[in-house]
Amino acid sequence: MRVVLAEDLFLLRDGLVRMLEAFDFEIAAAVESGPELTKALAELRPDVAVVDVRLPPSHTDEGLQCALAARRARPGLPVLVLSQHVEQLYARELLADGTGGVGYLLKDRVFDAAQFVDAVRRVAAGGTAMDPQVIQQLLSRRSSDQPLGALTPREREVLELMAQGRSNAAIASQLVVTERAIAKHTSNIFGKLGLPVSDDDNRRVLAVLAYLDQGR
């Protein structure tokens, strides 16, 4: 799987390259600025891009802007955005086109190599990987609202993991229950939220986020 990597800090870039290579990714390019990233994404057509939000020369949200522009040019281009902090605003912008294949994680998540690589693979496969912090913010702000309030604590837990982009199998193993139990929870959640049931992980997240977006 070919990866284009954009990160301005040498140590982190180097670390990411080594980690991804250790997990059998092919690094097509590892760049350090916005213009280089745009060029690499257009020319090398990677399977997935791992991008830092803040990049030179502007040192603002250049990485995010480049990634969004690249996705406009090539819809569905898988992009995993890393950031020193997570903002719902940015998560919404990434999810806005609804095509999936996006991820938005805190930089610290690379500490857990296995989970991080899992997130990269999920994004490359067209799924989503949202940082738990984003999801928690989203869920906490609507916690008092119906019909989210109708969910049982367990269902909320499942919804949270589901919104991060996990599959039923992954959720089942994390919560130490059977996959069938999770399937039952999910259909209950969809029922309570009034969402059409779907087997597609990616559409599940978008549906959840779309629901959370409503009523604003």
Added chain:
Amino acid sequence: MDAMTRLKDAVIAGARGLYLAIVSLVGSIVLFVFSVVSIAFLLLGVGFLTTPVVLTGVRKYADAHRARADEWSGVRIASPYRPFPAGMRRGLTGQVERCSLMLKDTATWRDLQWLLVNMTAGFVVAILAPALLLYMLYGWVLALGVWEPIHNAGGGEWYAWIHVTSQSTANQAAALGVGFFLLGVLVNTSLVRSHFLLARAFLAPTSAMRERQLAERVDRLTETRHDAVDNSAAELRRIERDLHDGAQARLVAMGMDLGTVEALIETDPARAKQLLAKARHDSGEALTELRDLVRGIHPPVLAERGLGDAVKALALRMPVPAEVDVELPGRVEAPVESAAYFAVSESLTNAIKHAGADRIWVDVHHADGMLRIAVTDNGKGGAVLGAGSGLSGIERRLGTFDGVLAVSSPAGGPTMVTMEIPCALF
């Protein structure tokens, strides 16, 4: 400038002259009489109640004239009034206090002088503009035959300096009327301007007043600078303490754990593994603390996107729905941006914590060199400025940039916090 626009300007100036003449005459006479009577009644005591009201009326009248001068003739007249000190008492004592403050202000007496000038010279200059244009009509009316019945009835009719006694003199009057009209076209805009220049001689602050204003401004700046220095010193202490007690301590603990791991790795791998996991956990915690610290100093979204999106991001984090309306065609200077952001953040927190609001509206826009922000909530109201509330903190923060804060919060709500900071967009 072609003839048509000249004519149009002259006609507009004529209409404005007519308006100014009427307003100058009526307004000035009425206000002057009221003022004199009211001030005379000071001896009876009643004047203390009426004078501030009348003088406020005079100020409003003069301010309207100032505004019109800028709008119609581009004559800028600064306002010379001394501001009232903060914390004026209410009721009778406040009224007497206000009365004496107004009477001690030189600008008040200059206003009264201006009223006299305005009802005489000001009126004459203003009425000339429409008169020059309209007088022509009378000349023509005479020339078209109206002179004859007037003359036959024995009326010695004069048109300016021409004694109209025959068709030829009437024709001369019509010709002179045309002359007046042409003169009007040439000088009308200057006449209106002269009227305002005359007003400026009395309504603008004198150099002594300007000096006093400057001195007052220096005092205010000294005070706000003091606040700013105090604030930033306190902020630095907080950052130093947070770093020292938080992230720094965690890194030390991590270093110690790693040292122990080094010693244990061969003899007790299980324990070493445990410590490594703990070290990784600590590094995550340290990062979270640093992140929060950075957010407290200069929020990343603010640095990346500017005030508008930063406020939107802030609203998204609120536990209650907050509607944000932003109209900012550019970026604000970084220090102002940051002050405004924290002011909004504080207002939002107040709305949720103290007012118990379940809906908030934030409006951010920039107009006439002013950044204006309004935070409105549907909470229980009753917020007051001062008395060590968070609101006075915001006020001080904005004061550094000459910004002001206004709070409207009747008991029972809603609360509306309005902020205004003079600044340019770029």
